[in-house]
Amino acid sequence: MITLPGMDRVWDALPEARMVGGAVRDMLVGCPVADVDFASPLAPEVVIKRARAAGLKAVPTGLAHGTITVVAEGQGFEVTTLRRDVATDGRHAVVEFTDDWREDASRRDFTINAMSATRDGTIYDYFGGRADLAAGRVRFVGEAATRIREDYLRVLRFFRFYARYARGEPDAEAVAAIVALREGVKSLSAERVWSEIKLILKAADPVPALRLMVGTGVLELLLPGADVERLAGLVARGAPVDSLLRVAALGPGEVADFAKRWKLSRAEEVRLEKLMRREMPRPEDDDAALRRALAADDAAVLMDRSWLYGDAGPGWESLRARLPGLDRPVFPLQGRDLAALGVSPGPRMGVLLRMAQDWWLAGGCVADAEACRAWVLEEAGKISPLK
Ligand code: ATP
Ligand code: MG
Secondary structure (H helix, E strand, O other): OOOOOOHHHHHHHOOOOEEEOHHHHHHHHOOOOOOOEEEEOOOHHHHHHHHHHOOOEEEEEEHHHOEEEEEEOOEEEEEEEOEEEEEEOEOOEEEEEOOOHHHHHHOOOEHHHOOEEOOOOOEEOOOOHHHHHHHOOOOEOOOHHHHHHHEOHHHHHHHHHHHHHOOOOOOHHHHHHHHHHHHHHHHOOHHHHHHHHHHHHOOOOOHHHHHHHHHOOHHHHHOOOOOHHHHHHHHHOOOOOOHHHHHHHHOOOOHHHHHHHOOOOHHHHHHHHHHHOOOOOOOOOOHHHHHHHHHHOOHHHHHHHHHHHOOOOHHHHHHHHHHHHOOOOOOOOOHHHHHHOOOOOOHHHHHHHHHHHHHHHHOOOOOOHHHHHHHHHHHHHHHOOOO
16 A cells, blocks of 8 residues: 555544545556545545544635545645536536445546545455556446546546556547547647646657547547657657657647647747757767857757757767756857947947857857957957947
8 A cells, every 4th residue: 555644644534535546546557656636425524624623734625526635744635525427518517425435436537547445455446447457458437438428528538548558459449439529629628638638748658649549530630730650759769758849749830829729838838939949959060069059049958859850870869968068158248348348339239249149159159258359349340340
């Protein structure tokens, strides 16, 4: 049984709670478990009362769904009251509370996500999740088509868990249902789709799942023109597991449009924009050329681009090995240095600074402030008068 700091305190306060969902699944496959969710047959008010009586903080973070976050030893645990579905419109479920563990398990998406575990390590597995996990099968709980019609996000969740846990042929019933109902993914919000896409791309090898997304026609609905085989090359070259790097390999098209469509954060958009620019050093470049490249983009960006645009050859390996050892050069002159030489602020100062920077770049970014000033005095004045 896994124990995270604080779990024992939760179990002391709520002995009838069970660990549920992803934590049980990941414990069984031996993956590190970062967050543990609990379910319990207790009403949310009772969970709050018991947790507080045991000296724990209890915050009603999703009271409508019956979710209380219990904080123990600095770690937050969601404790959700067992639920049963009463209605759904394909995006939102209407639920009511129950004390029946099997009912709660039956509304979960996949058999591997529907297990629960008590404190003593007993696993409750109502739908054969353990055998599916061992066999690398991602199977819906109940009828695939029905479960997808209840919530189209499950189509993308299928690929997320397929990417992480599946081996061999995908479940035929799931695939047929996804093909028949795939248009439903168009009704999902941009935020939910983007966050699922990133989760799919976070798998060690997302390529089989993406090929299945191509085969079922889902990928074309979401990322038309995505080049899965190009991503396969990136993965095969051993590039780091990085969702955004992988999106860049799939080919997002015009980054601004892509960012708008999927509501990327500003930071994601800026990074993707940088990744899509092809300027980068070549393996045969000397250190001076590398320093020039580093003056424009930091080493992390160049490293990313080397994965995207380089090939599998040893040259790229050694280029990547050289990059971190080089300092990022900083152009040593500023406006005030030129002002000290008698240049008055204004467009001419900008022109002179840029000329000096180009000279500095061409020389491999080794000239210091003194040398740059001397160049401005001796050479720049010949091209554009200093005053
Ligand atoms: P991860 O490690 O990626 O977080 P997880 O299994 O914890 O995996 P979550 O999205 O955090 O996945 O959901 C927690 C649990 O809630 C799932 O294991 C599943 O039992 C249930 N669940 C979440 N979303 C759905 C859904 N759309 N339909 C049915 N059950 C769901
Ligand atoms: Mg989770």
